[in-house]
Amino acid sequence: MKRLIAAAGLLIFTLAASASAAPLSLGDLLTRSPAADWRPLDPENTVYMDLPSGRVVIELAPAFAPNHVANIKALIRSGYFDDSAIVRVQDNYVAQWSAPEGRRITAGHDTLKAEFDRPIGREPFARLADPDTYAPVVGFSGGFPAARDPRRRRTWLTHCYGMVGAGRDDSADSGGGKELYAVIGQSPRNLDRNVTLVGRVVQGMELLSSLRRGPGEMGFYTNPADHTAIRRVRLAADVPAADRLPLEALRTDSATFKALVQSRRFRKEGWYKYSPGRIGVCNVPLPVRAAH
Template sequence: MKRFSKLTAVAALCATIPAFAQEVKTYPAPGEIIAAASAREWVSIAPADLLVMDLAPDTAGKPRRVVIQLMTAPFSQGWVGNIRKLAAAKWWDGTAIVRVQDNYVTQWGDPTEKKALPDGLAVVPESDYSVSKKQPTGGWTAKTMKSTAPKQKGEYGLSQPLWGWPIGQDASHIWPTHCYGMVGVGRNLSPDTGTGAELYTVIGHAPRHLDRNIALVGRIIEGMEHMSSLPRGTGALGFYEKDEERVPILSVRLGHEAQDVAAFEYLSTESASFAAYADARANRRDPFFISPAGGADICNIPVPVRRKLSK
């Protein structure tokens, strides 16, 4: 009887504790933060900044479209300019995906390496792999470069999303980083920097050793599954050894010249919602997680991109 009285007393005491003191604080998951972001925090991507690649249909006859957002200033504009000229000349029509190396890249271009390039392509110097922090670019200066992500130990805080792109930096320069889905320019040995005719996308663990060694010109924002799920090449470096293994490219056009292209937008990396999203990616505290990591690699904080919602 005495034991029962003690339990009753404890229950009565708990009943007197305010309800708010018994509540456990919950944290939204990254996806929930994105879903709750206001319309004004999303930035439209201009159709002219899209590169639309249509591959031959798959074995079931389904169309395969890959949409690439081209890199914006101040990065890689010499190569991006070449890519615009190549698309306008319809140069990629009839070319193919030539290489798929597991946990590395999918690459496309002219399998014969003999197709004539259009006139007027720029020869871009290696110095353009990065941008000096002292270089004024469209109102940007080093003083205006601010991270929306909390600074943590390690790389997080040294690399950051900026202007909607994953960016690395040191004391003097900034540069785009080789994250999953990023698109780069194939090249031969230095001092060659590539024209933009040979392109690749990262389909595996981020090969950050390529940063500042190869030009990055954009990222795939839709249709990545058509690049990452292809059969791996059996030749050296994943090159296809037979013509029938290659996936034909039907056409590549800039977004404002292609048919039936959706409108896209990305979550501003200067917005409050992105700051909350970046923190949530670095410190997972939603119910599934037990121990927040306290940091994240830049490539594990992908900038959210979506089809533009209709009004």
């Protein structure tokens, strides 16, 4: 079988001084990276969403959406999302899920004030020097793709593939986390600062992205029988330690991540004939792996 088109980065050169250094696979780069360049996912901010096809793991982003994340955790712990379902899958856009129609909340809030952006503070921020269509400055903060407006001193998460947001009605403050969606196509960056992003799918994206698209308006299923059941939703912290997935994420403020970004700007693999010398904020992989 011919290779045909390169995978999303199988080979990168070492960044060693030697010009004749042999290509080092991305896997090798990560394997050789120091343990300190990785961080375990925090069980208190890790969600397990179990579908019939497998588990979707979401890392929550309390640094950007503290109130929404607290509310989602309260909803999860009260069983609000039990027997919920994926009710909408719109091609090149989002997969969206919610509790059964009419379910009342027993903990947390029905709606919350929007957390579209927030003041730039002490959160880490690994700036990407490359130009972005939508924001003055882009980069990565605590494992999430993010943007900044230095003039207005505001920061926000960006709608890249796999990001999870809190759906809302026309009012900015009509969301809160009762309905959530994940981005399954080209980054809809026009949604930045219009929706409160609450986290990112770090495992199992393919279970959401490969769902049959809904035939109705905006990708809603017209027949509830076509919904994908969500068996249960739990926080990793509420699962016995022995049953947790031992996942760890590459720190976006690490030297390894810096090397990874650079290797994506300048592709050294023999397959590449041209390297743009640039990389988009939504084109940088954010590795998550089973802890060693």
